[in-house]
Amino acid sequence: MSDFHYVKAVLFDLDGTLLDSIPDLSEACNRMMLELGRTPYDIEVVRTFVGKGMVNLVRRCLAGSGSATEVEVDAAVNIFRRHYAVVNGQWTTLYAGVVPALEALRQRGIAMACVTNKPAAFTAPLLERMGIAGFFGATVSGDTLAEKKPHPAPLLHACRLLGFEVADALMIGDSANDAEAARAAGMPVLLVTYGYSEGVPVDSIECDGLLSSLVDALPRFHASPSPV
Numbered sequence: 001m002s003d004f005h006y007v008k009a010v011l012f013d014l015d016g017t018l019l020d021s022i023p024d025l026s027e028a029c030n031r032m033m034l035e036l037g038r039t040p041y042d043i044e045v046v047r048t049f050v051g052k053g054m055v056n057l058v059r060r061c062l063a064g065s066g067s068a069t070e071v072e073v074d075a076a077v078n079i080f081r082r083h084y085a086v087v088n089g090q091w092t093t094l095y096a097g098v099v100p101a102l103e104a105l106r107q108r109g110i111a112m113a114c115v116t117n118k119p120a121a122f123t124a125p126l127l128e129r130m131g132i133a134g135f136f137g138a139t140v141s142g143d144t145l146a147e148k149k150p151h152p153a154p155l156l157h158a159c160r161l162l163g164f165e166v167a168d169a170l171m172i173g174d175s176a177n178d179a180e181a182a183r184a185a186g187m188p189v190l191l192v193t194y195g196y197s198e199g200v201p202v203d204s205i206e207c208d209g210l211l212s213s214l215v216d217a218l219p220r221f222h223a224s225p226s227p228v
């Protein structure tokens, strides 16, 4: 694995990388399914639906239980939003190693951003509720721009907001959406092995290294704050 001692900014994916948010996403999906008179899903199935944002999550839920027109998807998205607003953060947990890693990177003077496909209305309250909002100098959500991951635009936007060049940055995520976005943006990417990757084995995704915990990345960064 290569070293990232030159890295000045780390962009973090949210769902499946920092937070295990599947219990809340699954609960909101299933409340939506029941309201629509459809059969709820096992949480492990919902796990494979997460990654390309809320509308695709809802579309995948409906497609898995029969057909759905785009009008039906739009209506279901509104139902999902209502339920997710209630449960967002309720059963979500921080993965082991996340807070120690974020603290260590802050200590070393490395800027951090959160780049997620989750809609902004749910991102900020969740970061606050989980107590990690203060680590991030910028947050880019799935509906901040016209494009979301795997498009590189959210990563490039996060770099701009943090005030760093792409060449200074590294992405850490859990799926091909993060890996492809980072590759297209021109930055290296590490993937965690414990997250959600849309049913694709994470070790089959092209990246610059796998992490079983975020703290495993720490030896690869410079050890002390940059001189000013």
Ligand SMILES: O=C(O)COP(=O)(O)O
Residues within 6 Å of the ligand: 013, 014, 015, 016, 050, 051, 052, 053, 054, 057, 115, 116, 117, 118, 119, 142, 149
């Ligand atoms: O909202 C999703 O589908 C996934 O969100 P993420 O980009 O934080 O993994």
Ligand SMILES: [Mg+2]
Residues within 6 Å of the ligand: 013, 014, 015, 016, 017, 051, 173, 174, 175, 195, 196
């Ligand atoms: Mg993710």
